[in-house]
Structure formats: C-alpha cells, structure tokens
Amino acid sequence: MTIASDDPRVAAVTAPPPDAPPAAPAAAPRRRRARLTRNRWGYAYVAPFFLLFGAFSLYPFLYTAYISLHEVRLSDIDGAEFVGFGNYTALLQNEFFWNAARNTLTIGILSTVPQLCIALGLAHLLNYRLRGRTFFRVAMLMPYATSIAAATLVFGQLFGHDYGLINALLQGLGLDRVDWEAGTLSSQVAISVIVTWRWTGYNALIYLAAMQAIPNDLYEAATLDGASRWKQFIHVTVPALKPTILFTIVVSTIGAVQLFGEPLLFSGNGMTNGGASNQYQTLGLLMYDQGWTNFRLGQAAATAWAMFLIILVVVGACALIARRRARAER
C-alpha cells in the first residue's frame, strides 16, 4: 500500500514510548483502527471478490456441510431431519458409492495418463522451429475452447452402436461392432477419449510455455556432450519441467475426481445413472443422480463432501511426494 506507507502517522503509532507500559492496551486497538482506515481502499478493492466468494463458494460450501448432516428431500426441504453422520456411514456402506469411486479412478487413470504423455510429446514437437507453428499451437487449443456438451454429443454419436462412425469403420475393417455405451471398459475408454481430446492441447500449451523458459545453454552443452535429441528430452527437458508436470498432474487429478459432464451426456438419453448398470457412473454423476434424480439432498451433500475430502487427500499426497523428491534431490 504505497498510499499508506508515506503517511507521517506511521512513526507515531508504531513506536510507542517504551517507558509507558500502561498505554499499551489502549494503543493496540488504536493501532488497528489506524491500519484499517489507512488500508480501507485496499479492502474496498478486494471486497467484490470476497463478497462473490462468500455468496457463491463459501456459503454453498458450508450449507452443503449442514445439509449433509440431515435426511432431506428436495420436495420437502423444510422437513429436514438431523441424522448426524448417518449419511456418511450410509455412504461408506453403499455399493453405488464404491462403484462410482472405482469408475472415477479407472476413468481418471485412463484419461490423465495418456493425456499428459501426449501433451508432453506434442509440446516437445512444437518447441522445434516448425513452419506454421502458430497455427498448430492455436489448433491444439481448439478442443479446450469447445463446450463439453457439444463435444460430448458429437463423440456420443461417433461411439453410437448402430449408426456411429467408429463402429462403421470397425465393420469396414471386418471387425465386430462394439456396443461402446453398454460395456464397462468400452464406455470408460470412450469417455476417456473425450477427456483426453479436450485437455491434451491445454496441457501441451502449459508444457510448451515451461519448455521455452529452459535456458538454451543446457541444450547446447548437452549437444556438445554428444547427447541425442531423445537424451536431451529425458535428461534436460523433463527434469526442468518437474514443477510444471506436478502442477498439471494436480489439476488433472482434481478434474478427474470431479468428472461429470462427459459421463452425463455420453448416454445420449438424459439418464443420470451413468449407464444401465452404472458402468460409467463417476462420483460427480452419482452426486447429481442422488440429488437431482432421486431428490435426496442429504445423501448428495454427503457425497459432495466425500469428493472434497478425496481431492484434499490426493492433492496432499502429491504435494508430499513432490516435497520429498525435492528434498532428496537437494
């Protein structure tokens, strides 16, 4: 706050006479008040964010916690009944929850791992001097700019059983049609393809930005030492990208735990159950199904909080591993 720092009162307030201890209690509130007035424009500037954050993040967050301790249906919100942690214990014994957790994990792995590997490779290629480099970079980001709904509906058609393009191609190659939507693995692969298609470019761009920050001397030195392009990639690029890779892993993992739009729209019939046998029901979709198809808000709120805790644990584990690694390397 530059406005405040050259205020002459600073000295007077922050340096009370050392030989006057009884004055201290009175000085403390005064000092605080003074700082508040001095900084009031600062508070005013940040207030809009915090008001919005309070209204649309903090309040729903706390209200969800409150709801999760009640048995409540949307049709009878006033009839909420306090059940303590009943919804949570029920959730832990609920086969649908574990099924959704499993699906979230497998879809998460099936989408995140190829996505980040492809992104790294793409970024490496785009880091070379290519003709039409800008075009490729923009093209890569296009899927990210596409709405999930539109992309999923198109992919849903491609993966259709009877009239889908992919099955038509398979049949053209003399292979059997695959009922993508009905199978457990096939539906999860199909959804992972949508996620990968959408996010690969975004991650590649982040990697690319980080790669351009790597000093060229390192590559020159490596070239002088006779390292091949591949060796340079492994021994120079990847180590230098470590913090970036960690960042993308964390972001992708959070995205994977919250995966919702793709499995919701993939069914193509508006169902919220993630397939006839819940074969691609993710945690996000389960929460929606509980809350907005079955109208059991308490249960859905408990699932929401469970998801939040899972994300905290996963991100915490990532951070811990990263810190260990960093320390070990030092």
Place this chain on the structure above:
Amino acid sequence: MTVSRRRRAALGAALATSLLAAGCGGGGGGDDGAVTLDLGLFGTFGFEEAGLYEEYMRLNPDIRITEESVERSADYYRALQTRLAANSGLADIQGIEVGFVADVAANHADAFVDFATTENADESLGHYFDWKVEQATTSDGRVLGLGTDAGPQAMCYRHDLFEQAGLPTDRAELATLWADWDGYLELGRQYEASPTKPEGSSWVDSPASVFSASVYQGETAYDDEDGNPIPESSDGVQAAWEDASAAAADGLTANLTQFGDEWNSAFVNGAFATIACPAWMLSYISTQAGDEGAGTWDVAPLPGGAGNWGGSWLAVSETSEHKEEAIALVEWLTAPEQQVKRFTSLGYFPSSQEAAEDPAVASATSEYFTGAPIGQLFGESAAAVRFTPIGPYDTQIQEAFTEALTTVGGGTDPDDAFQAALAEIEQITGG
C-alpha cells in the same frame, strides 16, 4: 405423455440454467395493456400444433400466450422441483405429469390454485373421468390442476415389415394372435426366425416398451393403495418383468433406450417392427418417422388387455400475477371441445369423458397409421382401463426397471438385473 419427445442438443447443467432464465421471464403485462400468460410444459402437449393458442388469442385479443417446453419430463420435473423448493420462478401455468403428480400433491399442493374451489368448479371438473380428477386430488380435497390427456394404450406395428417377414398384417387377426403377452412374444420369435425379415430389424424397440405397457395391467403397478412403493411385491411389476425380460433375453428387442438419440434414429431406419403405443405416442411416431413413414404403420389392440401409461394436467401457480386469466385459459384448453381437437389432429386421447364419448373422437381414423380406427381402438382401451394406484417415485422407479432390462438385453441374468433394479430403487425411496 410420459417421458417426452425428441432430445436434441445440450442438456445437463446448461439446461437447468436456461430453464430458470426462461421461467423467470413471464408474467408481465404488455405495453398495450395485454396480459402475457406463460406455460411451462414438457414434451409436446400439442396446444400450439393444434392451433389452440392462436384460436384463444383470437377470441381474447388482450391475452398473449407463450410456451416454454422441455423435451424430457424427467428434466422438467427436476427444474419444477427446484423452483417449488425456492418458491420462485414458476410459470403462470405449469404442466404436471402422472409420474410425479402424487409427489406434487403431497408436498406442494399449496403452490397451485385449488380447482375444486374456483368459480366454475362444477363445470370444469364435471366433464372428466372420475379417476382423472382423483389422481390430482390431495388428501385434504384440493384439486391440483385440470387434466389434459390420458394414455390408453395400443400396439403400433409396421405392417410392411410384418408382410416381408410373412406375418399376418390384419388388425383383427393380430388382436387374437396377441391376445396376451405370450402370444405377442411367440409372434416375435416367429418374426426373428423368419428368413425374409428385413435385415437389422428387431421385433420390438426395447424391453421397456413391453414393460411399461404391461406393468399398468396389474392390480398394482409401483405402489399400494396408500401410495407407498411396493416394487418387489406388485403383481403388475412381476408380470411385466417376466414378459419384458423374456423379450430381452430372447433377443426380440433392438435393446434401445426409449427417448434416447439412437431410439429416435431407429424410427427412420425401420429398426423395429412393433412398439407399445399410448395414445400420445402416435404423434411422436409420426414426427420421428416423418413423411416417409406414412402408411407403413398400423395400430392394433394391446396384448393382455387395456392399460394406461401417462397423462397430464395443467396447474395454475398461486404466485402468478394473472391468476384469473390463467385459470380461464386452463379451463378453455382442457374443455371437452379442445380435447376433441387435440385427439383428432394429434392423437392425444381425452381425459374428459364427455370428449371421449364425442362422435368425432369415437369415429376418428388416422391416415398416417394406414386408416387405423384410432378413436375406436383407444376408446375401447380407455373404457376398459383399471387404474393402478400412483406414488411419488413412479418416474424414477420406472426408469430403474427399464434400465435394468437394458442390461438383460446385453446378457445379464434376469434375476440379477431384477435385484440390481431393486437396489437402485432403494436408493430412490430410501429403503
């Protein structure tokens, strides 16, 4: 009109937002003193298509009518529930479907005008079948809304596909052959075994088609007399599950999900030869199959006797700024003359007894359906229907069963699938 109509583009979360935005718009008066009434509906009620809005606005020049419609009733129900819980954003007039009328009656009856105490109550309620008013009546005698259509059922079939497969195509002959569901399944096996049946076509669109038709033929469907769900012990469910899972396990169905994208495409592609059709399904079929389908479809009585699937009401919101005008519009839209028009132009069968007995309804035939006497067919079905008790979770319970049947079509053991459906239903009802 149960589940709904074509589902085109983005649904999901985006839908809820657009619904809310749409629902908040109406209610205001125009510049010239005209009153705008908005209707929040689902699927296709056919008022617009039958020219009823236009006619009403011509008769009442100071009224404007706007309609917002959601494709699937389940999505509509979700948005309606949210608005009822928030007690805001309701349209002047809201559509209510039989799948959730019991829920609304139990929890939100006071959000809607009580039609038992309106000025014209005797006249506006007097022309209905008793059951139509009963289903929308709360335990303390309030009447939620006025009925639009009913869903007496028949069996629609492609006589051209039947002929290719060497099956009889005559309505009366089929009616005796599939007097019960066993006969229907037997004919289906013949169809599937026929060497001349069109390639890529199945006997029936989905196991859900069999299930949803058959379940309402029992003493009970999903609920007991008090509206409590009894999915496990209901005789309607038992019988319907047996028939539908047999159809699925024997590969007689195209195993499509009704009201899904592939199902919609299948109408045009002739992927199935039969589909159980409540009266409201007729306009769905003709819309999906288009002009090319004209004259290829026909209608015969439903196997296993009469049954009713679906039916709706129009309710007026208590929060509407133009309650008087909205009540008048609802009374007019649901009056016998208008119910007759909706049947003769689009096939929505009247829930008004007076309209159902109108000669124009009884003698109606459908050109699209090869001249089938739909007035007589659906009239007989409606007259013979025995109404099963309804409950608050019917929409979701039906979805759970029909989804489980899809897995039977994919090779799951019927008993396992039934248990899976019950587990799903327990999630809904709270065990």
